[in-house]
Amino acid sequence: MAKTIIQMINIIKRYYIGQPNELQILNGISLDIHEGEFVSIVGASGSGKSTLMNMIGALDRPTEGEYFLDGTDISRLNDKQLSNIRNQKIGFVFQTFNLISRTNALKNVELPMMYAGVPRKERSRRAMELLELVGMKDRYTHQPNELSGGQKQRVAIARAMANDPAIILADEPTGALDTKTGHLVMNIFHKLHKQEGKTIVLITHSPELASETERIITISDGSVISDTLENTAENAGAENTEVSGE
Amino acid sequence: MKNPLLKRLPRELKSDIGKYIALFLFLSLTIAFVSGFLVADNSLKKAYDDSFEKFTVEDGHFILAQLPEDDLLSDIENEFDISIYPLYFVNGETPEGHTVRFYTQRDEVDRIDVLKGEFPEKDDEIAIDRLYAENNNISVGDIYTADKKNFKVTALTAFSDYSCLYKNNADMMFDANKFTVALVTDDAFDSLSGAVQYCYAWVDHDRDMDDTAREDKSDEIMKYIAKKAVLTDFLAQQNNHAITFTGTDMGGDKVMIQWLLYIVIIVLAFAFAVTTRSTIEQEASVIGTLRASGYTRSELLWHYIALPLLTAAAAAVVGNILGYLVTPDMMASMYLHSYSLTKYTVIWNADAFVRTTLIPLAIILLVNLVIVSVSLSLSPLQFLRRDLTRKKNRRAAKLPNWRFLSRFRTRIILQNRAAYIILFIGIFFSSVLMLFGMMFSPLMDHFKEQVVSSKFSEYQYLLRMPLETDTEGAEKYCAAALLNDNDEEITIYGIDPDSDYITGLDVSGDKVYLSDGFMEKYGIESGDNVVLHEKYSGDEYTLRVTDKYDYPATLSVFMSRETFCDMFGIDSDSFSGYFSDEKITDIDEKLIAATITEHDLTIMADQLDDSMGRLFPIFGAFSTVMFVLMMYLLSKLVIEKNTSNISMIKILGYTDREASGLYSRATWIVVVLSLLISIPLSGFTIEKIYYTMMLEYNGWLSYWVAPWVYPMIFVIGVLCFAAVSLILMKKIKRIPLAQALKNME
Numbered sequence: 001m002a003k004t005i006i007q008m009i010n011i012i013k014r015y016y017i018g019q020p021n022e023l024q025i026l027n028g029i030s031l032d033i034h035e036g037e038f039v040s041i042v043g044a045s046g047s048g049k050s051t052l053m054n055m056i057g058a059l060d061r062p063t064e065g066e067y068f069l070d071g072t073d074i075s076r077l078n079d080k081q082l083s084n085i086r087n088q089k090i091g092f093v094f095q096t097f098n099l100i101s102r103t104n105a106l107k108n109v110e111l112p113m114m115y116a117g118v119p120r121k122e123r124s125r126r127a128m129e130l131l132e133l134v135g136m137k138d139r140y141t142h143q144p145n146e147l148s149g150g151q152k153q154r155v156a157i158a159r160a161m162a163n164d165p166a167i168i169l170a171d172e173p174t175g176a177l178d179t180k181t182g183h184l185v186m187n188i189f190h191k192l193h194k195q196e197g198k199t200i201v202l203i204t205h206s207p208e209l210a211s212e213t214e215r216i217i218t219i220s221d222g223s224v225i226s227d228t229l230e231n232t233a234e235n236a237g238a239e240n241t242e243v244s245g246e
Numbered sequence: 247m248k249n250p251l252l253k254r255l256p257r258e259l260k261s262d263i264g265k266y267i268a269l270f271l272f273l274s275l276t277i278a279f280v281s282g283f284l285v286a287d288n289s290l291k292k293a294y295d296d297s298f299e300k301f302t303v304e305d306g307h308f309i310l311a312q313l314p315e316d317d318l319l320s321d322i323e324n325e326f327d328i329s330i331y332p333l334y335f336v337n338g339e340t341p342e343g344h345t346v347r348f349y350t351q352r353d354e355v356d357r358i359d360v361l362k363g364e365f366p367e368k369d370d371e372i373a374i375d376r377l378y379a380e381n382n383n384i385s386v387g388d389i390y391t392a393d394k395k396n397f398k399v400t401a402l403t404a405f406s407d408y409s410c411l412y413k414n415n416a417d418m419m420f421d422a423n424k425f426t427v428a429l430v431t432d433d434a435f436d437s438l439s440g441a442v443q444y445c446y447a448w449v450d451h452d453r454d455m456d457d458t459a460r461e462d463k464s465d466e467i468m469k470y471i472a473k474k475a476v477l478t479d480f481l482a483q484q485n486n487h488a489i490t491f492t493g494t495d496m497g498g499d500k501v502m503i504q505w506l507l508y509i510v511i512i513v514l515a516f517a518f519a520v521t522t523r524s525t526i527e528q529e530a531s532v533i534g535t536l537r538a539s540g541y542t543r544s545e546l547l548w549h550y551i552a553l554p555l556l557t558a559a560a561a562a563v564v565g566n567i568l569g570y571l572v573t574p575d576m577m578a579s580m581y582l583h584s585y586s587l588t589k590y591t592v593i594w595n596a597d598a599f600v601r602t603t604l605i606p607l608a609i610i611l612l613v614n615l616v617i618v619s620v621s622l623s624l625s626p627l628q629f630l631r632r633d634l635t636r637k638k639n640r641r642a643a644k645l646p647n648w649r650f651l652s653r654f655r656t657r658i659i660l661q662n663r664a665a666y667i668i669l670f671i672g673i674f675f676s677s678v679l680m681l682f683g684m685m686f687s688p689l690m691d692h693f694k695e696q697v698v699s700s701k702f703s704e705y706q707y708l709l710r711m712p713l714e715t716d717t718e719g720a721e722k723y724c725a726a727a728l729l730n731d732n733d734e735e736i737t738i739y740g741i742d743p744d745s746d747y748i749t750g751l752d753v754s755g756d757k758v759y760l761s762d763g764f765m766e767k768y769g770i771e772s773g774d775n776v777v778l779h780e781k782y783s784g785d786e787y788t789l790r791v792t793d794k795y796d797y798p799a800t801l802s803v804f805m806s807r808e809t810f811c812d813m814f815g816i817d818s819d820s821f822s823g824y825f826s827d828e829k830i831t832d833i834d835e836k837l838i839a840a841t842i843t844e845h846d847l848t849i850m851a852d853q854l855d856d857s858m859g860r861l862f863p864i865f866g867a868f869s870t871v872m873f874v875l876m877m878y879l880l881s882k883l884v885i886e887k888n889t890s891n892i893s894m895i896k897i898l899g900y901t902d903r904e905a906s907g908l909y910s911r912a913t914w915i916v917v918v919l920s921l922l923i924s925i926p927l928s929g930f931t932i933e934k935i936y937y938t939m940m941l942e943y944n945g946w947l948s949y950w951v952a953p954w955v956y957p958m959i960f961v962i963g964v965l966c967f968a969a970v971s972l973i974l975m976k977k978i979k980r981i982p983l984a985q986a987l988k989n990m991e
Contacts, residue, residue, distance in 0.1 A: 048629070051590060059626040080542050086626075087540020092732070094630055098535040112539045178946075 004068075005166055005199050006033035006056060013051050013222075025051040025104035027222040028065065038193045039204040040210035050171070050218060053203045055204075055219045057169045058085045060090055069168045077147035079244060091160030097174035099151040105131060105245040106140040112162040118174065123162075130158035134188050150181035157188050167199040168192065174209060186212055255552055258525075265521065265879060266553065270561050273514060277565025277602050279864070280507040283571025284500065284598035288725060289574065290581050291496050293590035293651040294409060301406035301588065305360050305483050306464050307333060311476035315446055318474055322805045326467055328448045331355045332840035336440040338393030344382075344414055345423045346374075346392040349405075350435045355447045356407035358429060359588035361399035363384055369434040372397035375411065375861055376404055377586045377623075378426035392428070393438050404588045407447070409492040411586060414840060415481055420491065422586070423844070423852075443478075460484060480628040492585045499861075502600055502939070503908040506679070510872070511606040513675055515613035516668045518554035518878050522614065523621045523664070524883050526550060527634055532621070534629030542624050550622070551614040558610045562603040569602065580861065651908065662887065666916045667881045672876030673920040673963065675687045676869045677928035679958050681951070683865030685932065688952035690851040697799045701746040703825035706842040712821050716842065717830045722821040724810040728778035728787065736764065736778055737802045740810025740821075748795075753806040757792040763946030764801040778803075787813060799847040801946060851947065873966040881913040881974055893980050906978045908970050919961040925956050 013026040025048045033039055049203030055067060056058040058074050061082070067074040069088055077085065086092075091112075099108045106127050113123035115122045131137045134154040144152055153173060153177040161167050170189065186209065192198045200215055211230055218226040259266055289733035297303065305328070319330045331354045338346045351365065352358065358365075361376045363386040372390055379402050384390060405427045408952075413425040430438075471477055474894045525535065533546060573669065574592050583588065587914055617950070624634060645653045659666060708725060718824055724740030741748050751759055760770060770776060772793050779786045811818045823839075826831060830838075885892065892905050900908070929951060936949050 025374075040407070054625065054627050057538065057627075080544075083537070083540045083542040090538075092538040096531065096630075098531045098538075098630060100532055100535065111536075115540050119674075149724055 002035040005034045007068040009066040011062045014063045014102045029207040036180045036197050038200045039215045040213040041217045042210045047219045048222040053130045058082045089164040089166045091161050091168040093170035093173045097156045109158045134158045149177050153185050169201050171203045247940040266515045272564040273561035278568035278573050279601040281569025283503050283577040285595050286577035289593050289594040297406050297533040297588045302355050302407050305450045307447040309479035321522050323962040327451045330448045333445045333447045340392045347427045358406045366400045370597040371400045373401035373403045375426040376402040377422045381423045403588045408488045412488040415863040461813045498504050511609045513612040519614045519617035520668050526621045530629045530632045537626035550618050568820050571763050579655045593880040602978045620847050655912040662884045665883050669880040670920040676872040677924040679865050679869035681928045683862045684955045690855045693851045694848040704827045708823040708840040710837045710839045720824040720826040725822040739804045740807040758789045759795040762794045762800040767946040854899040877967050877970045902979045917967045
């Protein structure tokens with residue numbers, strides 16, 4: 001059994017604590033995700049999946065419960081330590097890409113490495129490698145407004161990989177893309193999972209997309225209602241790992 | 247860890263260069279103005295303080311009716327351990343009626359500083375006071391006529407014992423327009439026609455006495471001399487307005503100027519913070535990405551406040567450089583326009599540096615730190631999703647069933663209320679400054695009109711002793727000066743109950759009236775008791791106030807001559823002078839202590855106008871720039887925040903003009919409302935400041951605002967925004983239709 005990279009024990013998240021409109025979004029979620037897994041978290045709008053992603057991504061702290069990310073108890077870290085965890089252990093891919101405007105593809109990929117203090121030459125080399133991995137090497141000088149949606153998302157995936165994170169957390173990564181481009185992006189995730197052995201957590205409301213992953217965790221009303229293994233690591237997306245330009 | 251965000255700063259500066267240049271210029275000029283003022287004030291104060299030692303300013307002087315006997319002066323010197331030096335003078339007149347006080351060179355005491363030119367060497371040469379010369383457009387080389395002789399002006403000077411040109415110590419105000427001290431050669435002095443005043447100045451050998459000891463010692467000197475000679479005048483340094491008034495007046499405006507700076511800085515700090523907050527909203531997704539990539543909140547916080555801080559720091563540096571190199575002379579000219587000060591050099595002022603550099607930077611840092619950190623306190627995910635509201639389920643305010651466009655504009659105002667609140671504050675402070683700059687000159691004119699219309703008589707004589715006159719209509723009166731609790735001089739008049747000059751005042755019995763300014767200044771009501779005291783003896787007099795009398799010129803008390811004589815324990819037929827509409831010619835001029843003319847009564851207003859008059863246009867210009875700056879920055883911000891919406895309504899078919907109408911008319915509404923609220927509010931504020939300020943001055947000028955001032959401020963405010971609107975209109979025109987369709991990247 002691979003080592004547990006995400007361990008959540010009875011996670012509760014409340015907002016407006018002590019106020020009349022106090023809201024409990026997560027109701028004691030417990031789950032383990034192992035190194036190298038390709039997991040999707042699905043749920044309807046308002047089910048709590050985004051809040052769960054918030055917790056997994058160390059973007060927020062739980063109100064109660066324990067969360068160990070790669071062995072570190074996240075729930076006790078301050079803002080600076082959480083920021084460091086995000087920089088070193090997590091790569092984010094967002095639905096809306098969130099590339100930095102007026103900054104070319106190469107620099108966007110270099111961004112997390114700049115923060116991590118990677119020397120200029122080294123980070124340029126690695127950024128080019130990553131752009132090549134996602135099929136965007138020839139567009140490295142392009143600025144976000146010169147790229148299509150799919151191309152932006154591929155740059156965003158390269159950026160997520162920049163610091164060689166323990167997990168890649170993708171929040172509706174194909175939500176803003178057409179079906180064909182969405183498949184291309186999913187292929188990159190499969191490739192990263194298969195070739196690089198990355199742990200990937202995909203947040204989606206699409207059962208179709210979720211079905212491409214090894215394991216589907218379904219959230220409803222802030223609780224895990226199902227946790228099923230769909231595909232094995234051997235066959236998940238194996239037929240579609242080629243990446244081509246748009 | 248190197249912060250890669252640093253690289254973005256030049257780009258961000260470039261992209262909003264207009265805003266930063268405007269803020270930089272305004273801030274640096276404000277700091278230059280205040281720094282210059284503080285540096286000048288400090289430098290001049292030091293020059294003034296140092297002049298006492300440097301030019302050996304007297305500890306006092308006395309005037310004898312005739313030349314003393316041979317050993318009198320040496321007796322006084324030995325008795326009191328002092329040195330006495332002759333300081334003879336002769337008063338002369340110019341053809342314009344100005345008084346010139348001629349002296350010869352003094353080497354030991356009250357030495358003279360030559361500011362321009364050379365001391366006179368020939369008998370037809372003269373050195374006059376620099377300020378008097380400036381007020382009368384006299385330059386070195388000019389011919390100056392005095393005592394019916396023509397002199398060539400060889401120097402403009404500062405007499406160390408006349409830093410303030412008081413002709414007589416009893417005068418209400420100094421007069422640098424019609425009185426000067428002058429230096430001529432010994433032979434020229436001997437040829438003057440007026441009577442020589444045998445004035446002697448003394449310098450105490452003990453330099454470490456405190457004020458009380460000095461006062462006591464000067465009293466003893468006076469008594470000693472009075473026993474041995476006929477004294478016509480005796481004045482210790484601490485009572486000599488010509489020497490001390492400058493020192494007490496200097497620095498009086500410092501607090502006001504500093505507060506002006508702090509208010510401007512606070513308003514600008516909020517303007518910086520609100521525009522930064524808007525930038526944060528626009529860059530929410532970038533912030534979210536950076537936060538998700540590991541950037542901490544504090545790194546982003548410092549990034550967003552870096553440009554405001556750097557702008558403020560650069561402005562502080564430039565402002566201080568200007569404050570030392572350019573503005574001190576401008577600011578010093580305000581003092582030099584009132585006082586005859588010796589030469590000064592600009593000196594480093596650590597206090598000014600703290601007040602104009604460190605405190606403004608701290609204010610900008612603090613305001614921005616608080617507002618920006620609150621803005622950045624949202625979670626990374628909220629930034630990523632551009633969900634920047636703090637309240638869940640926030641609902642739009644319910645508006646009445648107005649026309650669609652009215653509701654649309656109201657929503658624009660509500661959505662941008664933070665910017666509009668800052669705009670209102672900016673407009674309010676600008677209105678305060680503008681009102682301050684505009685109100686004083688008309689107020690002085692109004693005061694002078696009132697004084698002239700309420701003067702008792704064409705001529706008012708104060709005699710050295712009671713003397714009869716045959717002048718028709720001349721009416722006797724008594725007068726004395728007492729001090730109130732604030733040591734402000736109050737003139738007590740004893741008048742005839744059926745006076746032809748002070749009419750409508752029933753002074754029968756023990757009735758006592760106070761001039762309206764006196765009552766207003768000290769909040770005295772009819773029926774109150776007022777306690778006054780003698781300056782030297784300390785004898786107290788308690789007066790019960792019957793009512794007020796409309797006499798704005800001086801702080802005065804009116805009673806019958808009988809009550810007056812009773813109160814001071816003098817003969818009932820005693821008197822101090824005459825009111826007369828005719829010039830009195832049958833009394834020797836030497837026996838007339840003072841002739842109070844219209845000029846004497848309005849001199850306080852003239853002097854205030856003279857000394858502060860140069861500040862008024864500065865305040866006017868300053869407030870106009872502030873109007874434009876605040877209106878431009880904040881309405882630009884509203885448009886930038888709504889770029890996508892403006893683009894969208896253009897797509898829906900609105901023309902540029904209509905789109906501009908929707909957005910800039912919302913700002914128009916706010917500007918007009920802000921002006922309508924701010925102007926009366928600024929009137930209220932200035933009235934409070936005015937009363938506090940006037941309490942510092944001797945005398946009283948009632949608060950009055952010319953009727954045209956408020957409408958004028960409104961019109962200027964509207965014109966400023968009209969100019970800003972034209973710029974904004976261009977900005978709206980430049981928003982492309984495709985903007986609404988663009989991805990935020």
